[in-house]
Amino acid sequence: MVESFLSKSLRIIKKEGLFSFLRIVSYHIIKPFLTPYAIYKLRREIYKKNKSEDYVNFAFDFKVDGLNIVPYQIKEEILELLKILEKLKPKTILEIGTANGGTLFLFSQIADPDAIIITIDLPGGKFGGGYPKWKVPLYKSFTRQNQKIHLIRADSHNQETLERVQDILEDRKVDFLFIDGDHTYEGVKKDFEMYSQLVERESNSHTLYSPSSLFSRLSGREILERDKAELQDKRNDFPGKPDMGRDWDSFQGSRGIIAFHDIVPGPFENVGGVPKFWDEIKMKDNCLNLNEIIKDRTQGGYGIGVVKIPRGKNEPEGSNNNPKLERS
Numbered sequence: 001m002v003e004s005f006l007s008k009s010l011r012i013i014k015k016e017g018l019f020s021f022l023r024i025v026s027y028h029i030i031k032p033f034l035t036p037y038a039i040y041k042l043r044r045e046i047y048k049k050n051k052s053e054d055y056v057n058f059a060f061d062f063k064v065d066g067l068n069i070v071p072y073q074i075k076e077e078i079l080e081l082l083k084i085l086e087k088l089k090p091k092t093i094l095e096i097g098t099a100n101g102g103t104l105f106l107f108s109q110i111a112d113p114d115a116i117i118i119t120i121d122l123p124g125g126k127f128g129g130g131y132p133k134w135k136v137p138l139y140k141s142f143t144r145q146n147q148k149i150h151l152i153r154a155d156s157h158n159q160e161t162l163e164r165v166q167d168i169l170e171d172r173k174v175d176f177l178f179i180d181g182d183h184t185y186e187g188v189k190k191d192f193e194m195y196s197q198l199v200e201r202e203s204n205s206h207t208l209y210s211p212s213s214l215f216s217r218l219s220g221r222e223i224l225e226r227d228k229a230e231l232q233d234k235r236n237d238f239p240g241k242p243d244m245g246r247d248w249d250s251f252q253g254s255r256g257i258i259a260f261h262d263i264v265p266g267p268f269e270n271v272g273g274v275p276k277f278w279d280e281i282k283m284k285d286n287c288l289n290l291n292e293i294i295k296d297r298t299q300g301g302y303g304i305g306v307v308k309i310p311r312g313k314n315e316p317e318g319s320n321n322n323p324k325l326e327r328s
Contacts, residue, residue: 031067032134038064039141046109052082055109059102069138071102072180073261074302078106080293081259081304086110088257090175094165094198095119096156096191097181097261098131098139104149105142107178113145118168120152120161120181156181157190165198173256174198180261185273188260192277199256199309256309264294266301278305 041064049055056079059069071078091112098104098121108117119139124130131139133153140149150168154161177199179191262271263278281290289308 030065032132034064034067035134035138038067039138042069042138042141049109052079052086052110055106056082059105069101069105071106072099073103073304074295074299076295077293077302077304078103081306082106082110084257084306085176088175090257091115092169092172092174093117093176093178094174094195095178095180096195097121097179098151099180101131101135101139101142103178103180104139107176108142108144108147108149111144111147113147115147116150116168116172117143117147118150118152118165120154120156120165122155122181123153157187157194162194165195169198175256177256177258178261179258183262183270183272183274185276188272188274188277192258192260196258199258258307258309260305260307262301262303263292263305264297264299264301264303266299270301281305281307 042062045062046058049058056075059071060075062069085107089110089112090107091114093107093111093115095104095107095118098119104117104119108115111117121131136151139151143149152161152164154164156162174195177195179188179195181191182188260274260278262274265271265275291306291308293304293306295302
C-alpha cells in the first residue's frame with residue numbers, strides 16, 4: 001500500500017509538477033476538517049430556499065474555502081430539468097454518477113419529502129467520478145424532512161450493484177432515473193439497459209417499450225447510416241437556437257422519467273459515446289416520448305435528453321400503485 005502511494009505520488013509529480021501534487025495533498029488533508037462547518041452552513045442557508053431557481057443558484061454559488069457542490073451542468077439546462085421534476089415530485093430517484101454531488105443536492109430539494117434517493121458512483125471512475133469518503137456526511141446532509149439518501153460507491157455495471165439498488169427499493173419502482181456515469185457508448189448503453197427496467201412497469205399500453213427493442217433489428221452503426229438524413233433534418237429544425245421548455249406540460253402525465261446528460265456532440269473526453277447512443281434512441285421515437293434540453297446546439301457537449309415513460313391506457317392520472325419489482 002505504501003509502495004502504491006509512493007509510486008502514485010511520483011507519477012503525479014512527474015506528470016503535473018510538485019505544485020499540483022501539493023495542492024492535491026492539501027485537498028485531501030484539509031478539506032475533511034471543513035466538512036462539519038460546510039454541513040452547518042448548508043443546512044442553515046438552504047431552508048430559506050423554496051424554488052428551483054433558488055436551489056440552482058445556491059448549488060453553483062455555495063463554497064467553503066474551496067469545498068463546493070457545483071453541478072457539472074449548464075445552469076439553464078439543469079434548471080429546466082428541475083422544473084419538470086418539481087411538478088412530478090418524485091418519490092424514488094436513482095442517479096448514476098454522483099461526482100461532485102451537485103445534481104444529488106438539486107434532486108433532493110425538489111423530491112417528495114419522503115423520497116428515497118439512491119446515487120451510484122465508481123471510485124476512481126473516468127468522466128469526473130469518484131468522490132472521497134469524507135464527502136459522505138456532506139452528501140447525506142442534503143436530505144429534507146423524511147428523505148433518505150443511499151450512497152453506493154461501486155460499479156453500476158455489476159449485477160451486485162443492481163441487486164443492492166433493488167434491495168433498497170423493495171417493492172418500489174423508480175420515478176426518475178438520471179444517467180450521467182460511464183460515458184463510453186457501451187457504458188451508457190449498459191446503464192440504460194440495466195436500470196431502465198426499474199422504471200418500466202407492466203402495462204397494456206402499446207407505447208411502452210423494452211430497452212432491448214431499441215437494438216433488436218439493427219446495430220447502432222446501421223441505424224445511424226440508415227437515418228442520417230432524417231436525423232440531420234430534425235437538427236436543422238432548431239439550428240443554433242435554445243431548445244428548452246418545449247411541450248414540458250406533457251410530462252406531467254408520465255409514470256417515470258429517464259434523463260441522460262451530455263447528449264450534445266463534443267470532445268470525446270467529455271461526452272464519450274453518449275451522443276451516439278442518444279441518436280439511436282431518437283431513431284426509435286415512434287415508441288418513446290422524448291425531448292431535449294439544450295441551451296445551444298453548437299456548445300460542444302452537455303445537453304440533457306429526457307425520456308418519458310407513459311401511463312397505461314387504463315391507469316388514471318395520479319395513480320401511484322407501483323407494481324412489485326421482478327428480480328432479473
